[in-house]
Amino acid sequence: MQEGISGKIAHFFINSKLTILLMIGLMIIGVYSSFLIPREEEPQIxxxxxxxxxxxxGANPTEVENRVVKPLEKIISNIKGVEHVHSMAMNGQAVMVIQFYVGEDTERSYVKLYDELMKHENMFPQGVYKPVVKTRSIDDVPMLGLTLWSEHYDDYDLRQIAEELTSEIEKVKDVSITKVIGGRNRQLKVSLDKDKMAGNGIDALEIMQMIQANNSSSQSGSFVNNDTEYLITTGRFLETKEDVENLVVGVNNNMPVYLKQVASIQDGPSSAKTYVSFGFGQANESFKNFNSDYPAVTISISKVKGADAMKISEKILTHVDKLKQTLIPTDVHVDVTRNYGETASDKVGELLLHLGVAILAVTILVMLAMGWRGGLVVFFSVPLTFALTLFAYYMLGYTLNRITLFALVFVVGIVVDDSIIIAENMHRHFKMKRLPFKQAAIYAINEVGNPTILATFTVIAAILPMAFVSGMMGPYMSPMPIGASIAMILSLFVALTVTPYLGYHLLQEKEGQAHKEDESLETSRIYKFYKKIEQPFLDNPKKRNVMLVITLVLLIGSVLMFFTKSVAVKMLPFDNKNEFQVVIDMPEGTTLERTAVVTQEIAQYLTTIPEVVDYQNYIGASAPITFNGLVRHYDLRGGSNMADIQVNLLHKEHRDLQSHDIAKLVRPNIQKIAKKYHANVKIVEVPPGPPVLSTLVAEIYGPNYDEQIKVAKQVKAILENTVDVVDADWMVEDNQIEYRLEVDKEKAMLNGIAPQQVVGNLTYLLKEYPIANLYDETSNDNVSIVLALDDKDKTS
Structure with missing residues (x-):
């Protein structure tokens, strides 16, 4: 007998003591790799x-489009590797989203973008700010959210506590970006009295310049005296409210004018730009005792690339528990409103359980066919294959997420084939007793080895093309075909090295062992059952033709189900998440308070849903973004007319309804509330796969903007009236009433006032821009100094 490659490999390992060491080593490597591989919710893309x-x-959208957006689009679209450039021109600013092709090198892509922007920096007209580039990645999505709320503290106090807590959280290793959402910052507000300023001949710009001029300090050098060098520091920063009050901001009738004479200075919370609140749902035990909204502040925490979300979240929560005894007051509650580390661990645990059940099921089936010895061969072979696969994952830089683990579950029935084929053929030859056991084993392996290798690579050839799917779905799903292919190659390796050893030592009958006379194939129950079904079709051509016709009809009928829409077609099934978001858009010009009324009414409705555990209202601010929100740029949402509600549900094990069913259930009633207030409200679920801008997107192109809007309205109306289309929206802002104040330049100059002074005064006073910082070493946050008018003066 001439040995092939499979026979030669088996001959080396079949009775070698190295095989035992190999098995132990592979298991140790696999188990160790499982602890080293980071666990996270989503795969890296x-x-x-x-x-x-x-x-x-000062520029209007048309000016911004012509002077900034169009030139930049031309420059950026010529960068090699850029796939899409989406732009939006608004009053006074432009936002451009640049997306490169899938698989482009991240660092090089960003360098090319920076390089092109810097090269053409001088192309912009005067008044255009330097472009700011913000890169995005999957790791920007917060994996942990902590919400601080209290029935006794207001949002200002909670913000101060949250800032201190954030400083402590940032000390935890592998914590990347932290963000505090909600609460009012500490601020030194200088409320100017316009009458007193006019009486002393002072304007807001002069006061701003005097505050900035008195808020500087510098290391001015040194001098030597008596053989000693002394350092010199010149000037002093503004450190207290009293320092600001006693600033001399002008001179009137040869007398100094102090800031406190023309303004009132308040050291305290800033004006409310956002409202964040926390509430419980019926599914929470605390709902009976805390059945209202409470002021809240949320800390969102992201991790560095490749770090283990589960381990980091555990470290942070342990650290926070310790701080509850010192930093966090007893009547300030800290609720975990997001923990992707925990959900990632749950996903991994669930998939590992399914993997174990699948291995056990296969082992039992093999035991029924080949006895307990044959079952043991498979039972040892499959875990070794997966141990090697985990090591391969670690070496390739993969993380343990639902896609990589799904690949293992997916190939359980395939990777076991190689070992079963080898073991079954060895078992058959051992029972034939035509050759000595070792020769019979090698002969059996050599007989089926080459077909097994061919079959393995045939299956790989069928699965691997999935790794080359275009778009974002490609890199998202690529760990599955790659992981499955690796698992099958490694299963072949195990089948040709370990399985022969196990089969040789477990399947052969010991000398002197009593055994029954071999049962022929024709007398087995399986053969008799199969023959009873199949024989009539083999003997009777008429029955055979009927069976073929029925098979063909069923095949055509199954294909037609797609065209008749009897079966819904989609890329991935809905995932049963523990959260969803309600995104609220009010008409432009809506006040923060009005938006809060709508948000709170929707939130109160959500408390009636039995599956809701808690919710957080983010009014004027965006909730911590999800993977979906990263692509849709929800983090840029902000303004008095916008709000988000983050809704957390019971764990899926404790509820009957899927998260998608809950979203469908609440949508009609939420839309009724929204319609009453002329709001556009969307129920946003976390998608089961890579996120998209929306399920259905229509882009309108035309010769001019007015025609585009006209057609867009028609398309929007069609979508709204289409069956099963919900939450239709468009990227067009409503018209908002605007007052345009034009300076009479002639009168202004006759009175010694430059038009720029009028523009500057109104801008700084109405927008309340920070003009300087108060240097308070005890504060974790910047204490800004702002100029403002009293509210009554703003409308007079």
């Missing part, structure tokens, strides 16, 4: 994406 933000104060 290499799709470079960046935002380019350009400010052009």
């Amino acid at each position: 290499n799709v470079p994406m960046a935002d380019v933000l350009v400010g052009y104060p």
